[in-house]
C-alpha cells in the first residue's frame with residue numbers, strides 16, 4: 580500500500596511516517612507533504628501536494644483543518660482515497676467531506692483509536708440505560724492543541740446524543756445558574772505534552788459510572804490511521820469511520 584502522508588512534519592505525521600517506513604500494515608511511504616519541508620523528490624519530501632505528481636494508493640492526513648478543502652480537491656482530482664484524521668473542521672468543511680465521499684472513498688474520524696470507538700459505544704448504551712442522569716465529559720490534551728473542545732469529546736457527545744436526543748452541549752460552563760437536566764457539559768484542559776485523556780461521568784445522584792480513556796502515546800492514533808488506510812484501499816466511494824473498520828466486533 581503506497582501512501583502519502585499530509586502534515587508529515589507534525590507530531591502525528593512523523594509517527595505515521597516512521598511506522599510506514601517500518602512497513603507496518605503493509606504501508607510503503609511514497610511521499611511526506613508538509614509546509615515546513617522543501618521539495619526534494621529524492622528524499623520523498625514535498626512542501627505542498629501539487630509538487631507530488633506520482634500515484635499512491637491512499638493519503639493519510641494529520642494536518643490542519645484549514646487545508647481540508649484543498650486536500651479534498653486534490654484527492655478527488657487524483658482519485659486517491661483519503662483518511663482524514665485532522666480535527667477541528669467547520670460544519671462547511673464537514674459538508675465538503677461528505678460531498679467528496681460521493682466521488683472517492685473517505686475515512687473520517689476525530690479519533691483513530693479503537694479504544695475510543697468502543698468507549699463511544701459504551702457511553703451511548705449507559706446514557707440510554709440512565710435517561711435521567713447528568714452527563715459531563717472532561718478532556719485533557721497537550722498545550723499545542725488548536726481545537727477546543729477536542730474532536731473526540733464532540734464525537735463522544737454525539738454518540739451520547741443518539742440516546743439522549745433532547746441533549747444540548749454546554750461547552751466550558753462559565754455562567755451562573757443551575758445546570759439544566761438535558762445538558763451534556765464538555766470541559767477542556769490543556770497541559771504539557773498530554774497525548775489525550777477523555778472521561779465521561781454519568782450520575783443519577785444514587786450511582787455514578789465513570790468511563791475513562793487515556794492515550795499513553797501517539798502511536799495508537801497512527802496505527803489506527805494506517806489500519807484505516809489499508810481498509811480504504813479498493814473500497815467504493817463513501818464516507819467510512821471507525822464503526823465500519825470494527826465491523827460487528
Ligand SMILES: NC(=O)c1ccc[n+]([C@@H]2O[C@H](COP(=O)([O-])OP(=O)(O)OC[C@H]3O[C@@H](n4cnc5c(N)ncnc54)[C@H](O)[C@@H]3O)[C@@H](O)[C@H]2O)c1
Nearest residue numbers: 586588589590591641642643646664665666689690691800
Ligand atoms: N484523529 C485522531 O485520532 C487524531 C489524533 C491526534 C491528532 N489529531 C489531529 O491531527 C492534527 C495534527 O495533529 P498534530 O499533533 O500532529 O499537530 P502538529 O501541529 O504537530 O502538526 C500539524 C502539521 O500540519 C501542517 N500544516 C499546518 N497547516 C497546514 C496546511 N494549511 N496545509 C498542510 N499542512 C499544514 C503543519 O506544518 C504540521 O506539519 C490535528 O488536527 C489534531 O487534532 C487527530
